[in-house]
Amino acid sequence: MLPFSQRNGILEQKPRERDNPVAHFWRKTLLPAVAEDEAHIRQGRFQRSMALLAGASSILAGLEVSYEHYRGSYGQKVMWTPVILSGAMTVAGIFGFFSKWAARTLLRWTSAVTLLDSLAGFYFHVRGIARKPGGWRLPVANIIMGPPIFAPLLFGVSAYLGLIASFLRPEEAPKFGLFRGLLRILSARNSGRKPSPWTVELPSGRFQKHLAAATVLSAFFSGFEALYSHYKNNFRYKAQWSPVIIAPALMTAATMSIKSPKAARAWLPAMSILAILDGGVGFFYHARGVLRRPGGLKKPIYNIVYGPPIFAPLLFAACGVLGLLTCLMRRER
Amino acid sequence: MQTIEFPMRRYSESEEIDYLIVGVGSAGGVLLQRLARAGFKVVGIEAGPFWDTERDWVSDEVGSHQLYWEDLRITGGKNPLTLGANNCGKGVGGGSVHWAAFTPRFHPSDFEVYTRDGVGADWPISYWELKPYYELLELEMPVAGPPWYPWGDPHSYAFGPHPMGGVGNTLVRGCTNLGIGVSVGGPVAILSGSRGKRPHCIYRGYCIQGCKVGAKASTLITHVPDALAKGAEIRDRSMVSHIYHDRKTNRVTGVSYLDQDGTEHFQKAKAIIVSGYAIETPRLLLNSACDGHENGLANSSDTVGRYLMAQAGNVILGRFDEPVRMYKAPPAHALTEEFYETDPNRDFARGFAIQTVGPLPIAFATQMMAARGCWGWGLRRIMMDYNHWSAFGLLGEILPWPGNRVTLAEETDQFGLRVAHVNFDLYDNDKKLIEFGKEKVEQVMRAAGATEIVQEARYAHLVGAARMGKDPATSVVDGFGRTHDIANLFVCDGSILPTQGSANPGLTIQALAARTADYLISQGTKIFNSDKRDMTSPPVRRELSPPGTHGTGVPRLR
Amino acid sequence: MDTLHDPSSDGRETRRPADPKTGKSLPPLGQPGYYPGFSTLNQQKFWDAATRERVLRRVNDVPPIRFFNPEEARLMKMLAAHIVPQDDRQPSRRIPIVPRIDERLHQGRIPGYRFSTMPPDGNAYRLGFEAIEKMAKQSYGRPFQELSWRAQDELLKSIHDAEPKEGAEEIWKQMPVHRYWALLVQDCVEAYYAHPWAWDEIGFGGPAYPRAYIRLEHGEPEPWEVKERRYEWMAPADSVSDPKGPDVAAHSEHPAHGQGGTH
Numbered sequence A: 001m002l003p004f005s006q007r008n009g010i011l012e013q014k015p016r017e018r019d020n021p022v023a024h025f026w027r028k029t030l031l032p033a034v035a036e037d038e039a040h041i042r043q044g045r046f047q048r049s050m051a052l053l054a055g056a057s058s059i060l061a062g063l064e065v066s067y068e069h070y071r072g073s074y075g076q077k078v079m080w081t082p083v084i085l086s087g088a089m090t091v092a093g094i095f096g097f098f099s100k101w102a103a104r105t106l107l108r109w110t111s112a113v114t115l116l117d118s119l120a121g122f123y124f125h126v127r128g129i130a131r132k133p134g135g136w137r138l139p140v141a142n143i144i145m146g147p148p149i150f151a152p153l154l155f156g157v158s159a160y161l162g163l164i165a166s167f168l169r170p171e172e173a174p175k176f177g178l179f180r181g182l183l184r185i186l187s188a189r190n191s192g193r194k195p196s197p198w199t200v201e202l203p204s205g206r207f208q209k210h211l212a213a214a215t216v217l218s219a220f221f222s223g224f225e226a227l228y229s230h231y232k233n234n235f236r237y238k239a240q241w242s243p244v245i246i247a248p249a250l251m252t253a254a255t256m257s258i259k260s261p262k263a264a265r266a267w268l269p270a271m272s273i274l275a276i277l278d279g280g281v282g283f284f285y286h287a288r289g290v291l292r293r294p295g296g297l298k299k300p301i302y303n304i305v306y307g308p309p310i311f312a313p314l315l316f317a318a319c320g321v322l323g324l325l326t327c328l329m330r331r332e333r
Numbered sequence B: 001m002q003t004i005e006f007p008m009r010r011y012s013e014s015e016e017i018d019y020l021i022v023g024v025g026s027a028g029g030v031l032l033q034r035l036a037r038a039g040f041k042v043v044g045i046e047a048g049p050f051w052d053t054e055r056d057w058v059s060d061e062v063g064s065h066q067l068y069w070e071d072l073r074i075t076g077g078k079n080p081l082t083l084g085a086n087n088c089g090k091g092v093g094g095g096s097v098h099w100a101a102f103t104p105r106f107h108p109s110d111f112e113v114y115t116r117d118g119v120g121a122d123w124p125i126s127y128w129e130l131k132p133y134y135e136l137l138e139l140e141m142p143v144a145g146p147p148w149y150p151w152g153d154p155h156s157y158a159f160g161p162h163p164m165g166g167v168g169n170t171l172v173r174g175c176t177n178l179g180i181g182v183s184v185g186g187p188v189a190i191l192s193g194s195r196g197k198r199p200h201c202i203y204r205g206y207c208i209q210g211c212k213v214g215a216k217a218s219t220l221i222t223h224v225p226d227a228l229a230k231g232a233e234i235r236d237r238s239m240v241s242h243i244y245h246d247r248k249t250n251r252v253t254g255v256s257y258l259d260q261d262g263t264e265h266f267q268k269a270k271a272i273i274v275s276g277y278a279i280e281t282p283r284l285l286l287n288s289a290c291d292g293h294e295n296g297l298a299n300s301s302d303t304v305g306r307y308l309m310a311q312a313g314n315v316i317l318g319r320f321d322e323p324v325r326m327y328k329a330p331p332a333h334a335l336t337e338e339f340y341e342t343d344p345n346r347d348f349a350r351g352f353a354i355q356t357v358g359p360l361p362i363a364f365a366t367q368m369m370a371a372r373g374c375w376g377w378g379l380r381r382i383m384m385d386y387n388h389w390s391a392f393g394l395l396g397e398i399l400p401w402p403g404n405r406v407t408l409a410e411e412t413d414q415f416g417l418r419v420a421h422v423n424f425d426l427y428d429n430d431k432k433l434i435e436f437g438k439e440k441v442e443q444v445m446r447a448a449g450a451t452e453i454v455q456e457a458r459y460a461h462l463v464g465a466a467r468m469g470k471d472p473a474t475s476v477v478d479g480f481g482r483t484h485d486i487a488n489l490f491v492c493d494g495s496i497l498p499t500q501g502s503a504n505p506g507l508t509i510q511a512l513a514a515r516t517a518d519y520l521i522s523q524g525t526k527i528f529n530s531d532k533r534d535m536t537s538p539p540v541r542r543e544l545s546p547p548g549t550h551g552t553g554v555p556r557l558r
Numbered sequence C: 001m002d003t004l005h006d007p008s009s010d011g012r013e014t015r016r017p018a019d020p021k022t023g024k025s026l027p028p029l030g031q032p033g034y035y036p037g038f039s040t041l042n043q044q045k046f047w048d049a050a051t052r053e054r055v056l057r058r059v060n061d062v063p064p065i066r067f068f069n070p071e072e073a074r075l076m077k078m079l080a081a082h083i084v085p086q087d088d089r090q091p092s093r094r095i096p097i098v099p100r101i102d103e104r105l106h107q108g109r110i111p112g113y114r115f116s117t118m119p120p121d122g123n124a125y126r127l128g129f130e131a132i133e134k135m136a137k138q139s140y141g142r143p144f145q146e147l148s149w150r151a152q153d154e155l156l157k158s159i160h161d162a163e164p165k166e167g168a169e170e171i172w173k174q175m176p177v178h179r180y181w182a183l184l185v186q187d188c189v190e191a192y193y194a195h196p197w198a199w200d201e202i203g204f205g206g207p208a209y210p211r212a213y214i215r216l217e218h219g220e221p222e223p224w225e226v227k228e229r230r231y232e233w234m235a236p237a238d239s240v241s242d243p244k245g246p247d248v249a250a251h252s253e254h255p256a257h258g259q260g261g262t263h
């Protein structure tokens, strides 16, 4: 039930006689573009969009981490590292968009460092919980009120995307003249590759299982955060249950996709779309929640920092995007 | 959590130490740390115990009485102050152990009240002289607060604001509904993020029962450990009874003190700093009367004990239909200083602040007893509604009056020392200010959605009673805390404040202590062997901060 | 049951709160209040050792009467039963009040001050007893203990109002009546609301270290707290201590020896 491949079928129909402009745009521009993109993804030719995706999700993660760490008052100096690295990731992602070379060097190394930093962050957060009064003997209270335990790993997911991007092949020359020219110049220096799973399977788009596993993990991190922060809020609104239910569903679907190609075609996209929609709805509720707090927009900084985390639902939606991407991949041999 | 992992240096009683500090409280702790770090031989003598916080402190209202100065004092006048738990600490850390830790700065106008409004007094120093020390102490404690604080001299905080509990939310809602600016999540000397091994706040609400977590700043955890590591000595459970004075040289020579068994000791010192707070400091000076100082030590101006101030601390309580559960989160977490300054449209000088307070059940019950006349079944009924109430505190500036003073009562304490008698009256300006302020707080409470509002009159924070000033005829100490009468006797604590503004005094007291320490250090041995007064301002010594002070937190905007 | 800390051993029907709809007395409860089933003591494993020890001692060890003589103790018990009535509690779940006050006076603990117009606390209690007996004799012709519950309540209310019934003018000259009343109520309140059973009654979370709170806003209960379940009740017919609206005492400026949760 891949939505895109169905549309592929439509593509081959002949255009009707009289087209309204919308339908024309749909058939002539959008569908071919989508089909082309899908083909690119299936072939692992989407380095540029992946680099951009990694960069964009780093902006989100960076914003989130900078205000979360502001809540923690940057009381420890290491708390600056993810803020700096998320900026670096964004820059590297943009460079990676323009240049295969940059994607393979700058983006790769920045992502690797960021990934390490997120692991270190995980350690510091675990230690932070341990250092709270009662430490791990009071896991519920201290996980909820201490540093968010999985947030660093969730941050690591965007680094992971960057790492993947660095191993992909770029899409064909972009449609915009300026970019095309730039890209031509830059990609002129194409280096020879040594064969390895990362350099052979990834660049040819064969890493569905791999991505499915990543989806499972990120849905877990994000869902766990939703669980404890909504629990902290005593599930005041029924809607607060939705990510807590959808996250395991998405995780299950993604896990099944590792085993079964069918699941990857049927369940995973359905659950991913659900997660994306839920993230969107969550974003709306969180934004509304911020406005409804005492003082509302008259206290913008305070209410954004201490209101419902507005970016968190978007990060949850990002897990859905990752799931959708997984559906489009070819499986490893 | 407080543990001392190093052996403490011990001086012998016959050894003449450099500085002897009476009382290791808010000011005493900072002085001790600075002077020790600068290499002086310094001993702090503290009437209360050296706390082992995990063993000695409890998460319980009644169980925390030991933190307060609960020895006898007599209180009188037309508006007598309740003392004890309401005002004074006892034990290493002093009042900073049980303070709520609200830490706003004073405004520049506070330093020139007389010049501006023709009431009260001017300070011998300006805000700008104290400002660097505000900035320093805000890092040393550190103070958590909003990224922009608009009142007085606008500034920002390096540590981020705290999340709100129920009381904070009602204050923010009430203020914003009325278009009144409000500071959210601080300024309060409680860690909003961990620093080093000090964990951040867990929002348990027992701030004034002593912070077992170690998140709330007290000099016991911020300055005393460094002081001891640098060679200072603290003699706890030792009550200083007398300061000795040599008539020939007109210099003080040492103190006698009584240890916990009642044994008397004598300690020689080259200079003495009294940091016993606004009642014990004048009491000690008055009790140390001697030949040449018959009215009390350093009291040629007859101002020792006078100009005692407390802030109007009326508590306004409001009932909400929705539960509030005000026992969660620190009592100190939001405030407004919108009404701080003199407003020519009002018929009184100076102003007030509105702050959150979060009374625990016994405190709430006694407030209801006063505010609503509760007893019997009515009391039981109101108490069953505890979770529906929220409470704001007025913090109003009461002016310094000569008649509000500490004198010696005829009665004596367990050591045979005459106890303090405190007289307190309100004057016209004070009464008008309180009436206006009360009404304003009630408006805010109503705007927040309260359906029933009651109030209790009370007072908070003591300062004054050994005030500083330029004129030796009308003040006890000069701008650095040195008594006008005796060149090696200093006073450094809340009692030297000439006026009090409507900001909680703790931060200012500690900032003044850091400034006095810088002065003493820059004067070097001149303090010990010369009677000359050099009034040049010392350089600000950031390097004397306790380790770990600099380099954490966010860069400040201003 | 130690008679000394059972404030009203007879527990008459009419002294219990009633259901306003039926007018019938409510049965005595193990735990009155709107938080049925909430128990702070059940959470004691989440408290620190020092606090646990202190609170458990409060629950388990009731100090003996040492300051008051038996007669004073009996009178004091009656006063406490009016100031913090506990007839809605099952006898085994009543909170001892007089032993706490006695302990404080016996140890000579004071709150850190004395009003210049007041005698030392112990003397104040004794003067107060004397005044109450004199007022009872003068106004009702009988000792306080023999008065009806309602008459006792009214006599105490006259002290609360700072308009004491006749008979003890000399004593009130030595001791301001409103200060005496505050001393009395304050001590009773401090004994009652220091007890974990009282915390359960009012839905207060109790000690909170090392585990504190996760739900700070909107009055949400912690996972281990319970949601409020209100019920209507009216004070017993023969009591006058529960007026409809606020009943502000003559002096809203009361001495309060708690720290008042103040800034």
Ligand SMILES: Cc1cc2nc3c(=O)[nH]c(=O)nc-3n(C[C@H](O)[C@H](O)[C@H](O)COP(=O)(O)OP(=O)(O)OC[C@H]3O[C@@H](n4cnc5c(N)ncnc54)[C@H](O)[C@@H]3O)c2cc1C
Pocket (backbone or CB within 6 Å): B022, B023, B024, B025, B026, B027, B028, B045, B046, B047, B048, B085, B086, B087, B088, B089, B090, B091, B092, B093, B094, B095, B096, B098, B099, B100, B101, B102, B103, B208, B238, B239, B240, B241, B275, B276, B277, B278, B280, B281, B284, B332, B461, B462, B492, B493, B494, B495, B504, B505, B506, B507, B509, C259, C262, C263
């Ligand atoms: C409930 C409460 C809440 C408060 N909240 C705030 C707040 O939120 N913000 C704020 O800024 N302020 C607050 N305060 C006030 C603040 O605690 C005091 O203003 C401040 O601690 C005074 O500092 P100090 O150094 O002058 O005296 P202290 O800190 O009181 O130190 C004096 C020390 O000297 C010792 N001492 C006295 N006499 C002798 C003697 N003869 N011999 C030996 N030792 C002696 C005492 O035991 C004590 O330890 C609060 C006070 C109370 C009671």
